[in-house]
Amino acid sequence: MSRRRSTAPSPHAPPRCRARVSSLRSAVTTLSTRTGVPLLSRVAICVLLAATPPLVPCALAQPAAGQPAAPRFGRPTLRALAGLAFGTAYAEDANGTTVSPGLAPLVGVEGASRVGARTALTLSLRASRPGATVEFEGAGSREVEGGGVTTVDVVLGAERLVHDLVAVRGGVGLLYLKGPEALAPFRFNNASSVRPLLDLGGDVRLTRRYPLSASVAWQGFRYGAATVADPIDEAGLVQRWTVGVRYGR
Amino acid sequence: MAASVRWLRPAALAVALLACDAPTVPPEAPAYDPVSPALGRSYRWPLGRTIGVYVDPTAAPDRSDLADATRRASEQWAQAIHYGEFTLRLVSSPAEADVIVHHADAPLLVSTGGCSYPGGGAGGVTFFCPALAGDSAETLPLLVGGPGRVKVDVRVDRGRVDSEHAFRALVAHELGHVVGIGAHSDDPADLMFGAPGVLAPSARDARTLRYVLHQPPGYTL
Numbered sequence: 240m241s242r243r244r245s246t247a248p249s250p251h252a253p254p255r256c257r258a259r260v261s262s263l264r265s266a267v268t269t270l271s272t273r274t275g276v277p278l279l280s281r282v283a284i285c286v287l288l289a290a291t292p293p294l295v296p297c298a299l300a301q302p303a304a305g306q307p308a309a310p311r312f313g314r315p316t317l318r319a320l321a322g323l324a325f326g327t328a329y330a331e332d333a334n335g336t337t338v339s340p341g342l343a344p345l346v347g348v349e350g351a352s353r354v355g356a357r358t359a360l361t362l363s364l365r366a367s368r369p370g371a372t373v374e375f376e377g378a379g380s381r382e383v384e385g386g387g388v389t390t391v392d393v394v395l396g397a398e399r400l401v402h403d404l405v406a407v408r409g410g411v412g413l414l415y416l417k418g419p420e421a422l423a424p425f426r427f428n429n430a431s432s433v434r435p436l437l438d439l440g441g442d443v444r445l446t447r448r449y450p451l452s453a454s455v456a457w458q459g460f461r462y463g464a465a466t467v468a469d470p471i472d473e474a475g476l477v478q479r480w481t482v483g484v485r486y487g488r
Numbered sequence: 489m490a491a492s493v494r495w496l497r498p499a500a501l502a503v504a505l506l507a508c509d510a511p512t513v514p515p516e517a518p519a520y521d522p523v524s525p526a527l528g529r530s531y532r533w534p535l536g537r538t539i540g541v542y543v544d545p546t547a548a549p550d551r552s553d554l555a556d557a558t559r560r561a562s563e564q565w566a567q568a569i570h571y572g573e574f575t576l577r578l579v580s581s582p583a584e585a586d587v588i589v590h591h592a593d594a595p596l597l598v599s600t601g602g603c604s605y606p607g608g609g610a611g612g613v614t615f616f617c618p619a620l621a622g623d624s625a626e627t628l629p630l631l632v633g634g635p636g637r638v639k640v641d642v643r644v645d646r647g648r649v650d651s652e653h654a655f656r657a658l659v660a661h662e663l664g665h666v667v668g669i670g671a672h673s674d675d676p677a678d679l680m681f682g683a684p685g686v687l688a689p690s691a692r693d694a695r696t697l698r699y700v701l702h703q704p705p706g707y708t709l
Contacts, residue, residue: 336513474511
């Protein structure tokens with residue numbers, strides 16, 4: 240399989256585009272040299288091209304005639320994830336009431352595509368349904384089960400092997416959160432049940448014989464004050480952790 | 489490996505910075521004193537409780553729909569709370585009820601325990617009997633016998649109000665007493681004003697109720 244190691248822009252790309260790609264290439268090459276990871280340049284160029292609208296024509300430019308197109312992504316693989324999710328409070332009321340998610344099973348699937356020897360892009364879908372626990376600490380430390388919270392997240396991320404058995408990853412995505420209508424953080428959140436999400440995590444391969452890894456992830460999203468009636472005046476960060484096993488290459 | 493470690497440090501720092509705050513609801517103070525002057529203590533139901541409400545159709549005057557007024561009032565009060573502190577649910581028999589609502593001319597379905605039922609000329613009365621010992625309210629035995637769990641009796645007098653609107657306001661007002669507001673507001677815009685003219689709890693009523701619900705109760709119903 241032939242691989243194009245250069246990140247030079249296509250000759251078909253406009254001149255202004257070529258200049259911008261050249262400057263990007265030099266910047267990323269510097270970074271690659273420092274980190275000793277040449278393939279990082281290709282990943283970074285991909286991300287920057289996708290994120291910078293004026294450069295989109297560069298990404299779409301066709302290769303020169305007679306030059307075979309280089310594969311940018313490896314064949315996608317599918318992974319399955321099962322584990323547990325838990326997190327911090329959805330809302331803290333100054334009167335001593337806290338609404339928190341309970342420990343809940345989590346399942347997910349993930350598509351991964353290698354973009355380098357040690358790097359992959361991933362698209363994951365995870366779902367869980369923790370119970371919302373309401374703790375009335377100010378009124379005598381009574382806990383009440385408030386009902387289930389449907390939690391589904393989709394995360395686009397990058398994963399990098401930092402050791403033969405250890406990978407770290409990060410990504411951004413969207414979180415769908417739908418809880419009991421009787422509870423304040425959910426009842427007043429109808430303006431949007433979807434939140435931007437930051438996801439960081441890592442995997443440790445448990446055995447070389449099977450593609451089985453232990454997986455942990457931290458997720459964070461802002462919550463509250465979606466509508467005027469929302470009693471949560473101060474939006475804040477809700478953190479969520481997932482711990483489980485992942486199967487698949 | 490060293491490069492990755494360099495990336496992890498700022499990532500960990502970012503996580504630590506982001507972790508500083510949680511979604512927060514600011515503190516609230518009651519808009520008026522919710523404590524009943526007669527009792528001298530607050531009261532409320534155990535938090536998270538589903539409160540069964542039986543509407544007695546006996547002796548209903550013309551042009552009054554007590555069940556509908558009670559259902560609407562229940563929905564209004566449910567909007568005033570934030571964390572499912574209680575749920576008001578209409579039930580079909582006194583045996584399932586925590587609260588009985590009835591017209592003034594209907595006979596009581598429960599005995600009044602060790603307390604005497606208040607008289608007077610009020611359009612509505614919300615009655616419960618504090619236990620002699622402890623911080624609870626007595627269960628009022630059903631007069632027909634059998635197991636019961638009634639703690640509160642509500643009497644409304646359609647004859648003392650001059651319109652259906654005023655009657656609905658009266659029912660909603662009494663339900664405010666049922667869920668924990670023991671006193672009256674001095675603002676006519678509030679549902680808990682002595683002579684209520686509105687059908688739904690005001691923001692002041694809601695704030696006062698939430699305050700009561702999040703304090704240790706004087707009496708637990």
